Amino acid sequence: MEYRRLGKWGLKLSALSFGSWVTFQNQVDGKLAEQCLAAAYDAGVNFFDNAEAYANGESERIMGGALRNLGWPRDSWCVSSKVFFGCKADPKPTQKGLSRKHILEACHQALARLQVDYLDLYFCHRPDPETPIEETVRSMHDLVRQGKVLYWGTSEWTAQEITAAHAVARSEHLTPPSMEQPQYNLFVRARVEQEYAPLYRDYGMGATIWSPLASGVLTGKYNDGIPADSRLNLPGYEWLRERHQSEEGRRRIWVVQKFSAIARELGMNTGQLAIAWCLKNPNVTSVILGASRVQQLRENLGALAYLPRLTPAVMARIETAAG
Ligand code: NDP
Numbered sequence: 056m057e058y059r060r061l062g063k064w065g066l067k068l069s070a071l072s073f074g075s076w077v078t079f080q081n082q083v084d085g086k087l088a089e090q091c092l093a094a095a096y097d098a099g100v101n102f103f104d105n106a107e108a109y110a111n112g113e114s115e116r117i118m119g120g121a122l123r124n125l126g127w128p129r130d131s132w133c134v135s136s137k138v139f140f141g142c143k144a145d146p147k148p149t150q151k152g153l154s155r156k157h158i159l160e161a162c163h164q165a166l167a168r169l170q171v172d173y174l175d176l177y178f179c180h181r182p183d184p185e186t187p188i189e190e191t192v193r194s195m196h197d198l199v200r201q202g203k204v205l206y207w208g209t210s211e212w213t214a215q216e217i218t219a220a221h222a223v224a225r226s227e228h229l230t231p232p233s234m235e236q237p238q239y240n241l242f243v244r245a246r247v248e249q250e251y252a253p254l255y256r257d258y259g260m261g262a263t264i265w266s267p268l269a270s271g272v273l274t275g276k277y278n279d280g281i282p283a284d285s286r287l288n289l290p291g292y293e294w295l296r297e298r299h300q301s302e303e304g305r306r307r308i309w310v311v312q313k314f315s316a317i318a319r320e321l322g323m324n325t326g327q328l329a330i331a332w333c334l335k336n337p338n339v340t341s342v343i344l345g346a347s348r349v350q351q352l353r354e355n356l357g358a359l360a361y362l363p364r365l366t367p368a369v370m371a372r373i374e375t376a377a378g
Contacts, residue, residue: 056099057359059340063259064233066206068133070334071356072263074104074343077286079114082347089121090349096127098356104263104343105169106137106180107161111144115168123170133175136165137210140180153183158194162203177204178236182212188219196229208234214250221258231258234340239264239333240273241314241377242307247336261340267333270295274326275315278308313376321369323361330358331365332373
């Protein structure tokens with residue numbers, strides 16, 4: 056495993072990490088979660104990603120139970136949660152957003168579900184236009200001061216919103232955000248590659264990136280239709296399937312077909328090439344993998360070994376294929 060600093064900060068996260076969105080509770084029960092976490096940890100993964108909203112809190116409960124059963128030293132792994140959406144299908148006004156009340160309550164609830172004394176990383180899952188940035192930054196700062204959170208960050212905030220958070224932190228002597236969690240894959244690049252460039256440079260922010268396989272599309276498994284046992288067929292994810300069946304979705308399959316040909320030539324599978332491509336970006340701290348089976352996870356963890364095969368010439372070919 057390779058370990059990368061969280062931006063300019065001292066925390067070293069595994070370049071490949073493991074998250075539980077969609078999978079835990081819907082596809083992965085406690086026993087399988089334990090097997091997946093063990094496969095990841097044995098390969099050197101030290102960061103497990105979660106959120107209050109995943110399966111309405113059940114994902115954190117499953118991960119917490121599995122981590123407790125596995126019994127690894129707490130100082131050898133990191134776990135995250137995220138606050139914003141709430142952990143109920145229909146949250147009340149005080150049960151969502153980035154108000155001081157919800158940030159503090161959500162943290163306490165995540166600690167209980169994950170069965171830990173502190174969160175290593177705590178993300179504001181989306182920006183909240185109805186809460187002043189001062190209130191959010193101060194609430195996160197207080198959790199850091201209380202030792203309940205080690206590093207706080209944002210997820211899918213604009214560079215402008217993150218810059219505002221840094222400005223408040225600087226003027227009020229509060230803890231600034233250390234990391235962002237954006238989507239990053241061959242299809243979604245602008246924010247990570249362009250919009251956030253000043254954030255890495257000026258604030259030393261780290262990036263833990265999500266959906267490296269665009270929900271599995273970049274494995275090539277959807278090239279000939281939608282397999283019955285896949286994410287795009289899950290109840291509740293019709294929006295993903297509809298996106299896939301749109302004009303843009305069809306364009307993506309055409310790109311994946313070209314991408315698969317390059318992967319074959321390089322002697323790896325399509326998903327491994329997609330993950331290795333994310334790792335080539337030096338501003339990426341950790342690529343968060345998702346998997347509904349242990350075998351998928353093992354395959355994806357194998358991507359790291361292929362990194363040297365992504366030479367400048369190969370990267371240029373991928374660029375052309377991506378259009
Ligand atoms: P991916 O884009 O890598 O998609 C993972 C899914 O692709 C798997 O669950 C599986 O779905 C399929 N897959 C993975 N590997 C293989 C393989 N080798 N062969 C075939 N199919 C495969 O990542 P996610 O979208 O799951 O995102 C990763 C993590 O990022 C999440 O778990 C979460 O922690 C985080 N995240 C954060 C967000 C945020 O807003 N901050 C938003 C979304 C995710 P299946 O088997 O069901 O087809």
